[in-house]
Amino acid sequence: MTPKPPSKPIKSEIGVVEEAEEDGVEECRELEVLEATVEEEVSESAGPEVKIVKKSRWEQSRRSRKFCGKWLNIPEIREWVHPIPTDPTYVWCKMCKSKIRAHLNDLKTHKSTKKHKRNMATYEPELPPAETMDCGNGIFVSFSTPKIRQGEMEVMGLTSDATEPKEAEDPESGVLGGPNLSSMSTLGGKEVVNPASLGFIGSGNMAQALLGAFIKKGLVDPPHVTASAPSVRNLTKLCALGVCTTHDNNMVVMKSDVVFLCVKPHLLNNVIASLDPLPPDHNPLFVSIVTGHDIDSLEEMLSTLVERPRVIRTMPNTPAMIGQGCCLYTLGTHATPSDGSVMHSMLSSVGVCAEIPEQQMDAACGLAGSGPAYIYAAIEAMADGGVKMGLPRHLAQSLAAQMVKGSASMVLESGKHPGQLKDEVCSPSGTTISAMHVLEKAGFRNALISAVEASALRSKELGGNK
Numbered sequence: 001m002t003p004k005p006p007s008k009p010i011k012s013e014i015g016v017v018e019e020a021e022e023d024g025v026e027e028c029r030e031l032e033v034l035e036a037t038v039e040e041e042v043s044e045s046a047g048p049e050v051k052i053v054k055k056s057r058w059e060q061s062r063r064s065r066k067f068c069g070k071w072l073n074i075p076e077i078r079e080w081v082h083p084i085p086t087d088p089t090y091v092w093c094k095m096c097k098s099k100i101r102a103h104l105n106d107l108k109t110h111k112s113t114k115k116h117k118r119n120m121a122t123y124e125p126e127l128p129p130a131e132t133m134d135c136g137n138g139i140f141v142s143f144s145t146p147k148i149r150q151g152e153m154e155v156m157g158l159t160s161d162a163t164e165p166k167e168a169e170d171p172e173s174g175v176l177g178g179p180n181l182s183s184m185s186t187l188g189g190k191e192v193v194n195p196a197s198l199g200f201i202g203s204g205n206m207a208q209a210l211l212g213a214f215i216k217k218g219l220v221d222p223p224h225v226t227a228s229a230p231s232v233r234n235l236t237k238l239c240a241l242g243v244c245t246t247h248d249n250n251m252v253v254m255k256s257d258v259v260f261l262c263v264k265p266h267l268l269n270n271v272i273a274s275l276d277p278l279p280p281d282h283n284p285l286f287v288s289i290v291t292g293h294d295i296d297s298l299e300e301m302l303s304t305l306v307e308r309p310r311v312i313r314t315m316p317n318t319p320a321m322i323g324q325g326c327c328l329y330t331l332g333t334h335a336t337p338s339d340g341s342v343m344h345s346m347l348s349s350v351g352v353c354a355e356i357p358e359q360q361m362d363a364a365c366g367l368a369g370s371g372p373a374y375i376y377a378a379i380e381a382m383a384d385g386g387v388k389m390g391l392p393r394h395l396a397q398s399l400a401a402q403m404v405k406g407s408a409s410m411v412l413e414s415g416k417h418p419g420q421l422k423d424e425v426c427s428p429s430g431t432t433i434s435a436m437h438v439l440e441k442a443g444f445r446n447a448l449i450s451a452v453e454a455s456a457l458r459s460k461e462l463g464g465n466k
């Protein structure tokens with residue numbers, strides 16, 4: 001069967017912009033139509049009561065116009081618009097430091113004002129409004145740029161730790177640092193990381209899993225994140241979170257203190273080769289989640305951009321998205337102890353996190369990186385078994401998933417060996433030992449051992465494809 005083409009094919013950046021513009025315009029058109037319909041209905045209606053009802057419906061619809069993440073794909077807008085997470089019916093103009101209604105037409109009008117043009121010409125990056133500090137959904141943001149004003153510090157309730165100016169130089173390595181990434185602070189009882197601006201080259205499953213966890217835990221402010229990808233497939237999802245998106249990988253590197261490399265292994269060489277060398281005052285920390293590529297190859301590739309690149313290699317997994325992931329990491333030659341402790345703090349937010357020697361990375365991939373897929377397949381298959389034996393599908397799936405979760409918690413919390421826990425389920429001549437016999441005959445344990453081995457070996461092989 002020929003796959004169905006997407007309803008709006010995106011061919012180029014121009015296409016993206018057109019789509020974003022069309023969406024915004026479409027939204028306005030829909031509202032205009034609604035407005036006209038309502039006015040018509042009102043004029044035809046008999047009494048004042050009806051009129052009030054109709055009017056309030058109309059007003060509601062006007063009020064419900066909200067910031068749309070896709071607008072950040074419009075180059076003439078994204079440079080100056082900053083979403084206000086606490087009030088999506090307005091946006092913040094970074095240039096004029098003013099609030100504007102979140103209507104695409106209002107943004108276009110604002111952009112043409114003399115004041116805005118003047119401010120654009122003289123713009124220096126500054127803080128968003130204080131009201132974006134508490135973003136809701138557990139997101140708190142602290143800023144430590146020296147530009148922060150005393151009054152604003154108090155409004156934000158920041159401790160002095162959180163507002164220290166950035167370290168100029170790491171005494172051990174002589175590496176010029178970004179902001180003091182390791183300085184943690186608390187705000188509203190939550191941990192916040194100082195204002196590292198994060199970049200993601202590649203915005204797919206894993207980038208979203210990590211970023212989702214960082215945002216959920218309040219470790220990063222979405223407008224301080226820049227993510228890239230060639231298509232809008234994934235970028236639109238990130239846009240909706242208030243993250244800045246682009247098709248330009250160089251922009252990600254230039255805007256970020258920490259750059260996550262999140263592309264497929266076979267693309268990494270070309271992606272890095274097409275990045276521009278960095279200016280001497282910019283030396284971001286590169287964190288690779290790319291399977292296979294080892295520290296040596298990462299450092300070699302990145303040394304075309306910057307001398308002594310600071311690199312961390314990681315192996316996360318997708319349950320990171322809900323804070324139940326595993327993430328292993330290893331530090332590169334030029335990564336500082338402070339880089340290590342920051343990354344440890346950040347990666348701990350995705351679940352279990354540990355530093356391991358690099359030679360264990362392929363095995364970590366085979367077990368923890370790929371492992372969720374084995375378990376999803378097992379859940380699906382066991383649910384099928386339940387359905388075969390008469391359970392409704394939704395119940396079978398929930399039971400299978402909860403049973404896996406409960407069994408995993410037993411291993412983690414009881415301290416017992418899994419073999420012992422298995423024995424506790426198997427009564428003599430009982431049902432479970434009959435089932436275990438079937439699994440053994442089918443090579444269940446052998447299959448799992450071989451699966452971990454196959455993934456680890458493939459990881460090694462991918463690393464060899466330099």
Ligand SMILES: NC(=O)C1=CN([C@@H]2O[C@H](COP(=O)(O)OP(=O)(O)OC[C@H]3O[C@@H](n4cnc5c(N)ncnc54)[C@H](OP(=O)(O)O)[C@@H]3O)[C@@H](O)[C@H]2O)C=CC1
Binds near residue numbers: 206232234235263
């Ligand atoms: N998935 C997992 O469970 C795990 C994955 N990993 C590793 O993480 C990496 C990413 O995997 P995953 O997130 O699953 O992959 P996805 O396919 O979901 O995401 C890949 C992303 O890279 C983007 N991309 C493609 N070409 C470029 C380019 N030239 N420049 C910038 N971005 C580009 C894609 O763009 P577009 O959005 O346009 O398609 C997409 O956003 C891989 O190296 C994988 O080995 C590690 C651990 C676990």
Ligand SMILES: O=C(O)[C@@H]1CCC=N1
Binds near residue numbers: 369
């Ligand atoms: O299969 C993959 O590409 C990735 C690597 C680890 C898990 N999934």
